[in-house]
Amino acid sequence: MIFLQVNTNQANVSLVLFFGTIGMLALTISLIIFIIFHQRKVIKYQMTLQKMENEQQKLLLNASIRLQEEERQRIAADLHDDAGPLLATARLYLNENLVNLDKTTQLQSIYNAKQIIDDTIQLIRNISHSLMPPTLKNFGLESAVNDTFQKISGSGNINASARFHDYKERLTLENELIVFRVIQELINNILKHSNASFIHLTQNTNANKFYIRMHHDGKGMTQADFDRLTKSAAGLGLKNIQSRLKVLQGRIFFEKDPSQTYYKVTIELNREEAQ
Amino acid sequence: MSGRFLVNSSIISVFIPLIALLFSFLKNKVIQSRVIFIYLIYSLSNDLITSIAISFNHKEAIYFFNSLFTILEHVLIFLFFTHTFVSKKIKVFAYICSSFFLIISSIALYKSLVDAEINNFDSIASSLSSLILIIYSIFFLYEKIQVPDTTFIYGTFEFWIVVGLMLYFSGTFFLFLQAKNLSKEEFTLFWKINLVCNILKNIIFAIAFLQKKKSSSDNTEFRFDPYKS
Numbered sequence: 001m002i003f004l005q006v007n008t009n010q011a012n013v014s015l016v017l018f019f020g021t022i023g024m025l026a027l028t029i030s031l032i033i034f035i036i037f038h039q040r041k042v043i044k045y046q047m048t049l050q051k052m053e054n055e056q057q058k059l060l061l062n063a064s065i066r067l068q069e070e071e072r073q074r075i076a077a078d079l080h081d082d083a084g085p086l087l088a089t090a091r092l093y094l095n096e097n098l099v100n101l102d103k104t105t106q107l108q109s110i111y112n113a114k115q116i117i118d119d120t121i122q123l124i125r126n127i128s129h130s131l132m133p134p135t136l137k138n139f140g141l142e143s144a145v146n147d148t149f150q151k152i153s154g155s156g157n158i159n160a161s162a163r164f165h166d167y168k169e170r171l172t173l174e175n176e177l178i179v180f181r182v183i184q185e186l187i188n189n190i191l192k193h194s195n196a197s198f199i200h201l202t203q204n205t206n207a208n209k210f211y212i213r214m215h216h217d218g219k220g221m222t223q224a225d226f227d228r229l230t231k232s233a234a235g236l237g238l239k240n241i242q243s244r245l246k247v248l249q250g251r252i253f254f255e256k257d258p259s260q261t262y263y264k265v266t267i268e269l270n271r272e273e274a275q
Numbered sequence: 276m277s278g279r280f281l282v283n284s285s286i287i288s289v290f291i292p293l294i295a296l297l298f299s300f301l302k303n304k305v306i307q308s309r310v311i312f313i314y315l316i317y318s319l320s321n322d323l324i325t326s327i328a329i330s331f332n333h334k335e336a337i338y339f340f341n342s343l344f345t346i347l348e349h350v351l352i353f354l355f356f357t358h359t360f361v362s363k364k365i366k367v368f369a370y371i372c373s374s375f376f377l378i379i380s381s382i383a384l385y386k387s388l389v390d391a392e393i394n395n396f397d398s399i400a401s402s403l404s405s406l407i408l409i410i411y412s413i414f415f416l417y418e419k420i421q422v423p424d425t426t427f428i429y430g431t432f433e434f435w436i437v438v439g440l441m442l443y444f445s446g447t448f449f450l451f452l453q454a455k456n457l458s459k460e461e462f463t464l465f466w467k468i469n470l471v472c473n474i475l476k477n478i479i480f481a482i483a484f485l486q487k488k489k490s491s492s493d494n495t496e497f498r499f500d501p502y503k504s
Contacts (some may be wrong), residue, residue, distance in 0.1 A: 013456045014465070020449030021468055028409075028445040032438055035416045039428045042420070 056231065060246065063239030076125060082123050090116040092133055132177070141165050141176040145183060145201060150185070152199070160187075162201040171210075178244045179212065179267070182252075185237050186214060194218025194263070210269040220263025226254045247274050278463065285470040286326070289319040292480035299484040306358050311436055311480065314351040317344075335388075341402040342384045342397045349376060349404045352440060356411045359433050361422065365414050372407050379403065396462075401451035405444040435483030439476040446472035 046259055093113040136144035142164040149160040170176065185199070190196055196218025203212050221229075228237030230242050245252055250269040257264055277298050292315055299308065304351040321344045353373040382398040387397070415437050419428050428434045447469050457465060 013453050014461055017449045017453045017457075017465055020452075021446055024445040025442065025447055028441050031413070031416065032441070035420060036429055038420055207430065 059231070060239050061241040064235050064243045066236060067240050075131075078123070078127050086116050086120045086123065090120070127163060133180070133225055136176060136180055137173065138168045138188060140167075141180055142203075144176075144180055146182070148187065149199070149201070152191070158191070158196060160196040160201075161199075163203070165202065165204040169204055175248055178248055179269070182241050182244050182267060183212065183214075185241050190214075190216050190220075194220055196225060205271065208271050210271050212267040214265045215257070215262045217262055220256065220265075221254050223254045226252070245269075278467065281467055281470040285473045286319065286322045288474040288477040289315050289322070291477050292484055295481035295484040298344050305432070307355050307433060307436070308484070310351055310355045311483075314348065314355075315477075315480070317347060317351070338397070339384075339388065340386075342380070342400065345397060345401050345404055346377065346380050346384070349373065349380075349408065352408055354413075355436065356415065359415060359437075361418055365418065368414075369411060372410070376400075376403055376407055396451075396454045398451055398454040402448060403455070405448045405451055408440060409443050409448070412437045412444075429466070430486060432486045434489075435479055435486060437470075438481035439483065443472045443476035443480065445477075 077196075090113045093109040093116070098109055102111070133144050133147075135147045142162075144165075145162045150160045152158055152160040171179065187199065190199055194216055196216035199214060199216045201212065201214045205211065226238060229238050241252060245267070248269050249271075250267060253264075253266040253268070255264050255266075256262070292311075296312060323357070325337055325340050328340060350373070353369060357366055357369055357453060360369065380397070380403070383400055384398060415433070419434070450465055450468050453465075454462065
């Protein structure tokens with residue numbers, strides 16, 4: 001500052017002062033205008049992002065509601081179409097006229113009614129199990145996944161195997177159910193669309209992360225396909241996977257193996273969130 | 276435009292933000308508005324006192340009050356900024372810079388009073404203060420573009436206060452810097468820059484007080500609201 005003063009002593013002080021002031025004011029005004037426009041641009045960009053995120057949320061919510069409705073319709077159909085007729089038939093066997101029949105016919109009718117009621121109990125149990133698998137509830141995710149994979153392998157069409165490397169500490173039941181439903185949906189997609197000959201699932205942990213990886217040798221999808229489908233009106237199951245994982249603040253990655261032979265799906269969860 | 280008219284306009288212009296403050300949504304809820312209110316009242320008092328001193332041609336008094344004003348103005352604006360900054364690093368920087376300024380300017384004031392080296396204007400202290408406050412203003416704007424906020428910057432109280440301060444101090448920086456080298460006639464002529472910038476600053480302060488929002492990046496409103504404590 002002193003340097004500036006000394007230097008300008010010889011020069012025309014008035015001129016320096018005049019142009020210096022004009023320059024400073026011009027710089028200040030330019031800076032303020034730049035800041036205003038820059039901030040406007042950033043806010044507009046943020047608002048666009050927010051809008052896109054809201055639309056995505058809306059899609060996920062719609063998918064979730066549709067899935068719930070479908071599930072309710074399925075349960076209603078099971079109860080109406082299967083349990084309803086069974087119970088009506090049992091009622092027929094046990095009508096008021098039964099007391100007027102001979103003893104052998106009475107016993108036969110009671111036996112038939114008992115058989116039908118047993119079938120109804122089994123049916124209701126199946127419905128209940130589909131809502132909350134008992135293996136998952138009693139023995140955890142590892143057993144439920146192994147159980148599912150054994151059933152798939154038992155069909156003889158596809159070889160399914162699962163290996164849990166580090167699952168000593170179980171996730172909470174609600175979170176296990178979410179992960180299990182995601183795995184079920186992925187398996188369902190593989191069985192329906194991929195024409196794979198094997199599915200292999202592995203579980204492991206790394207630091208604070210919990211990973212589930214699935215490999216298969218069929219026709220799979222990449223992350224780009226997943227992103228495209230979850231943003232479109234189609235892909236209800238995929239949207240459902242995304243909304244379920246959002247609850248756990250988890251992520252899912254679809255990729256083709258570097259060897260170009262397998263497709264790989266990775267589910268990544270935060271252990272703190274899930275446990 | 277006559278010099279006397281500009282001087283009077285500059286003094287009276289302080290009432291514009293003070294009237295705006297009466298209609299302000301913020302009133303005294305935030306510490307920043309209190310600081311600016313005190314600053315305005317002090318500016319008005321200083322203008323009146325120096326006017327009286329000028330009329331009596333009391334050079335020592337003019338110099339003393341002007342120098343004291345430079346120091347206290349810096350302290351008040353420093354308080355405004357430290358309550359507005361979010362970053363701790365910037366706050367620390369502000370504390371260091373302002374402490375340095377206070378030491379330098381206090382020593383300069385003391386020495387000139389003791390040695391009886393009285394000038395019309397303490398050029399070094401004023402320009403140093405201007406420079407430091409311009410830097411704080413730039414830091415404020417830098418912070419604003421760093422922190423993602425959905426509120427438009429020109430809708431906030433602090434932004435307009437900083438714009439007013441920036442325009443005033445950048446407009447008067449070269450005047451304060453060259454004040455020593457100016458002849459009496461030149462000083463009287465160029466002092467009009469200070470008067471115009473002061474009027475402009477007060478108008479912008481009035482705009483600031485009429486803003487409904489304060490910046491969302493700090494929580495001083497929460498801390499100073501008696502209904503919330």
